[in-house]
Amino acid sequence: MGKPVAYAVVAIVALSAVPFVAPRSEYAIEVLFLIFLYGAMATAWNLLGGFAGQVSFGHAAFLGIGAYATTIMIANGVSLWVAVPVSALLAGLYSLVIGIPAFRLRGPYFSIATIGIGEATRLIALNWTSLTGGASGLTLAGAPPLVQQYFAALALLVAAVGLAAWIRSSRFGYALAAVRQDTDAAETLGVATTVTKTQALFLSACILGVAGSVYALHYLFISPDSVFGFSTSISLVIMPIIGGLGTVTGPLIGAVVYTFIREQFAATLANVDLLAFGVLLIAIVVFEPRGILGIADRVRGMRRARPPAGADA
Amino acid sequence: MAGLYAAMSYGLALIYGVLKIINLANAGFLMLGAYVTWWLFTSYHIHPLLAPLLIVPAFFLFGWALERTLVRRVLSAEPIISLLLLFGVWLVLQNLAYVIWTGDTRSIETPFVEATVNAGGLQLAVPRLYVFAMGALVLIALQLFLTRTYLGRAIRATAQDRDAARLVGVDVDRVMGIAFGIGIALAGFGGSLLSLLFSFTPDFGRALSLKSFCIVVLGGLDSIVGVAFGSLALALAEAFGVRYMPASLQNLISFVVLVVVLIALPRGIVGTVRALRRG
Numbered sequence: 038m039g040k041p042v043a044y045a046v047v048a049i050v051a052l053s054a055v056p057f058v059a060p061r062s063e064y065a066i067e068v069l070f071l072i073f074l075y076g077a078m079a080t081a082w083n084l085l086g087g088f089a090g091q092v093s094f095g096h097a098a099f100l101g102i103g104a105y106a107t108t109i110m111i112a113n114g115v116s117l118w119v120a121v122p123v124s125a126l127l128a129g130l131y132s133l134v135i136g137i138p139a140f141r142l143r144g145p146y147f148s149i150a151t152i153g154i155g156e157a158t159r160l161i162a163l164n165w166t167s168l169t170g171g172a173s174g175l176t177l178a179g180a181p182p183l184v185q186q187y188f189a190a191l192a193l194l195v196a197a198v199g200l201a202a203w204i205r206s207s208r209f210g211y212a213l214a215a216v217r218q219d220t221d222a223a224e225t226l227g228v229a230t231t232v233t234k235t236q237a238l239f240l241s242a243c244i245l246g247v248a249g250s251v252y253a254l255h256y257l258f259i260s261p262d263s264v265f266g267f268s269t270s271i272s273l274v275i276m277p278i279i280g281g282l283g284t285v286t287g288p289l290i291g292a293v294v295y296t297f298i299r300e301q302f303a304a305t306l307a308n309v310d311l312l313a314f315g316v317l318l319i320a321i322v323v324f325e326p327r328g329i330l331g332i333a334d335r336v337r338g339m340r341r342a343r344p345p346a347g348a349d350a
Numbered sequence: 351m352a353g354l355y356a357a358m359s360y361g362l363a364l365i366y367g368v369l370k371i372i373n374l375a376n377a378g379f380l381m382l383g384a385y386v387t388w389w390l391f392t393s394y395h396i397h398p399l400l401a402p403l404l405i406v407p408a409f410f411l412f413g414w415a416l417e418r419t420l421v422r423r424v425l426s427a428e429p430i431i432s433l434l435l436l437f438g439v440w441l442v443l444q445n446l447a448y449v450i451w452t453g454d455t456r457s458i459e460t461p462f463v464e465a466t467v468n469a470g471g472l473q474l475a476v477p478r479l480y481v482f483a484m485g486a487l488v489l490i491a492l493q494l495f496l497t498r499t500y501l502g503r504a505i506r507a508t509a510q511d512r513d514a515a516r517l518v519g520v521d522v523d524r525v526m527g528i529a530f531g532i533g534i535a536l537a538g539f540g541g542s543l544l545s546l547l548f549s550f551t552p553d554f555g556r557a558l559s560l561k562s563f564c565i566v567v568l569g570g571l572d573s574i575v576g577v578a579f580g581s582l583a584l585a586l587a588e589a590f591g592v593r594y595m596p597a598s599l600q601n602l603i604s605f606v607v608l609v610v611v612l613i614a615l616p617r618g619i620v621g622t623v624r625a626l627r628r629g
Contacts, residue, residue, distance in 0.1 A: 092430050094437075138609065145372050145429050149563050153605040156560065160602055267556065271441065278434065308448035315441030322435045323423050 041202070045195075052191060056184045066187055072296045073190035074251055079276035079288035079295075080197040081244035085237045086274065087283035088201075088210060090217030091140075092148045095155025097269035098135070099128040099242040101162060103249020104264045108175045109168070111254075121250045128246025129239050136238040140231050143220065152267075159265035174260030177253065186255055193251060194289075197244050202285045204240075213237055217283070268311070275314050278321060281330030290329050353485025355581035357543050359562040360492060361536030363577045366566065367509040368529035369417075369425065371432040376537050377559030378443030379409065383541020384550045385447055388456050398458050398546055399480075405538045413534025417527045425526075447552035457549035477546045484543055488536070489578050505529050557604075564608040 056066055078100065086092045106124040111117065139150050162169045169175065180186070204210040212233045215223035224230050253259055263269070276295045281287025295314070302310035325331045358380055365373045386405055390396040396404070416439070424432045496502040507515040508525045516522045544550070544558070565580035588603050 090428075090430060092433065145433050148430070148433055149372065149374075149560075150609060152556075153560055153608055156557070157602055157605045274434075274437070308445040311441055312445035312449060315438050315445060318438035318441065319420065319435060322431055322438060323420055326427070326431055 045198075049191070049195060053188070056187055060184075063183065066183060068296060068300060070183070070187050070190050070255070072292050073187075073194040074248060074255075075272070075276060075296055076289045076292035077190070077194040077197040078245060078248045078273055079280070079292050080194070080201050080285075081241045081248065082273040083277040083283065083288045084201060084204065084213075084241040084244075085234070087277050087287070088204065088213040088217065089234055089237045090144075090283070091234055091238075092274065093151040093238075094148055094267075094270050094274060095151035095153070095158070096241070096245060096273045097265050097267070098155050098158040099132060099245035100249045100252065100269060101158065101259075101261070101265035102128045102131050103246030104253040104259045105162065105169060105175070105249075106246070107250040108177055108253045108259055111177060112175070121247060124250045125243040125246035128249065129243040132238045132242030133235065136235045140234050140238075155265070155267060155270050159261050159267075162261040162265050169261065172260065172262075174258055174263070177257045180254055180257055186251065189254075190251055193244070193247055198285060198289065200240065200244075201288075205285055209233070209236070214283075271311070271314075275318060277328075278318060279314075279328055281328035282326070284328075284330050287328055287330050294329070353482030353581070354540075354543060354547065355485075355561060355565055355585055356578050357481070357485040357488060358537065358540035358558060359565045359577045359581060360488065361533035361540065362562050363566050364492075364505075364536065365530055365533035368505055369421070369526055371421070371425070371429065371436070372563075373533060373537075374433055374436040374559075375439040375443065376562060377554075377556055378440040379413075379534050379537035380541035380544060380558060381447060381550065381552060381554045382443055383409065383538035384545035384554060385451055385456070385541075385552075386538070387542040387545040388458055388550075389451075391458055398542070402539050402542050405542050406535045409538030410531040410535040412531075414527050414531035416534070417530035421530060422523075422526075444552050451552065455549045455551050458545050481543045481547060485578075485581075488539070492536075501525075501528065560608065561604040564604045564611070 052069065055069060059065065082093065082096050103124040106127045107120050110120040110123065115123075135154050139147055139154065142150050163172055165171075181189075204213070212223070212228045215226065215228050216230050216233055220230050249264065252264065256263075272295065276291035277283075277288040278291065279294050280289065280291030298313055299310050302313065321328055325335070327334070358376075361379075362373055362376050365371065383405055386408075387398050387401040390401050390404065391398050420435060420439075421432065424435050494502075496506055504515065504520045504525050505528070507518070507520055508522050508529070512522055515525075544554075548554075561584060565577060565584050584604060584607060587607055
């Protein structure tokens with residue numbers, strides 16, 4: 038336990054120093070900001086999708102609710118300190134509204150229902166014009182300075198990863214793992230599976246709600262197709278799988294890979310990035326379902342298996 | 351509408367029945383079927399009605415190869431893994447279509463597409479009648495194939511009990527490859543039919559795919575006749591629903607039906623019936 042915490046502290050200190058050491062490199066700060074934001078979102082998805090094994094294709098709904106709630110409240114003069122927690126809470130409440138019926142479904146059925154939930158939420162946002170502005174979206178007037186956003190996203194990421202790490206080694210985390218491995222067996226052993234899953238979904242949705250606030254304040258423009266879009270839900274599924282499903286650091290690694298691939302292709306053709314993610318997803322699922330962390334494990338295993346060749350082996 | 355819904359859902363039901371996996375890539379193959387029809391028509395002037403003659407065998411081979419190379423590897427894993435694999439396949443197909451054909455909306459325009467017939471005072475669009483007839487025809491052909499041929503019976507045996515089928519000498523691996531191929535070919539055929547009625551983009555199929563899941567769940571996940579009834583039920587629900595709500599929310603109907611059915615019968619209709627039978 039001590040070692041990972043030490044690494045995390047070093048990483049946080051190093052990342053906090055970046056804006057002061059290199060205040061002019063706006064692009065680097067922007068990319069790091071995106072990695073933090075996506076990393077937090079992927080970690081949130083992973084609480085439910087990875088830890089509890091309930092793959093959701095509709096998680097954009099919570100990001101969207103957070104983003105819309107924040108935008109609407111700030112446009113009406115509500116303080117940021119009130120708007121962000123309320124956004125998180127609204128996303129969390131929405132997750133309860135959805136989760137209680139949806140968790141009557143198992144495994145793949147749940148996943149399919151979430152496609153419908155995501156799509157229905159987008160359609161509602163699109164048609165509730167008086168509140169959401171419909172297809173033309175909503176805009177905010179002014180953004181906080183990029184450095185403030187940078188630290189907000191970093192704080193969100195640290196909170197999300199910290200929560201994930203704590204859950205993983207807690208009784209709650211073991212209950213989630215039991216649900217993932219065998220829901221019936223978990224139920225028999227006295228795990229209240231539906232309550233456990235709903236709690237994971239609630240936490241996941243709250244984090245995504247805050248991520249939605251950060252998103253809205255960064256881009257200053259939101260529309261149903263951006264925050265509620267299916268591609269947002271897709272990215273939330275892809276990142277943890279690339280990195281390592283159900284692990285603490287996996288979603289973070291996935292977010293780094295995701296952001297870099299996206300930035301690479303952003304200048305060229307649209308949709309090539311999603312094509313690349315599709316290929317990557319297939320390759321990972323077929324050859325190493327544990328993602329990049331699984332590959333790293335294998336490499337380490339091979340090294341250990343080899344007879345020591347030199348002094349440092 | 352019902353014939354169309356049925357045509358696009360048979361493949362889903364067949365694949366679920368035999369392989370016990372949910373083909374999330376179904377929407378991708380529907381879209382691909384529509385695009386290939388359009389491409390054959392604009393580039394080679396092949397009449398859209400003849401396109402299925404090429405699409406069905408080509409999609410069958412593609413599906414068969416896909417099962418052999420990728421799907422087979424994840425069959426024994428948790429169900430969520432195969433779902434994610436086919437989700438990846440869908441992503442690849444969809445974005446490949448964006449790269450090749452761009453996101454522009456396409457449609458097929460021939461005299462046939464705009465023709466109507468007058469039947470007892472009702473103006474009926476010929477393509478709609480044609481699609482409905484095709485949906486019914488495929489249903490009959492599939493039902494005959496599944497009940498009257500050795501291969502069809504082998505497919506049904508594998509769907510019922512894989513191990514028992516293996517015991518009585520069915521080459522289960524081969525049957526699963528063929529069933530997946532047929533499922534994909536049916537999706538391609540459905541897509542080809544769809545292209546006669548609607549304009550489409552690479553994103554085409556997501557809303558329809560949800561309808562397919564809805565139908566398959568309504569009708570029972572592995573029953574071909576059930577799919578036909580499910581299609582009819584959904585088409586009727588939509589036709590009546592539209593009178594009471596704005597048309598832009600029409601896609602919500604299938605979602606509501608899906609959720610209600612899934613929640614009322616969490617194991618799907620077939621699972622519930624089986625559970626009742628076992629008592």
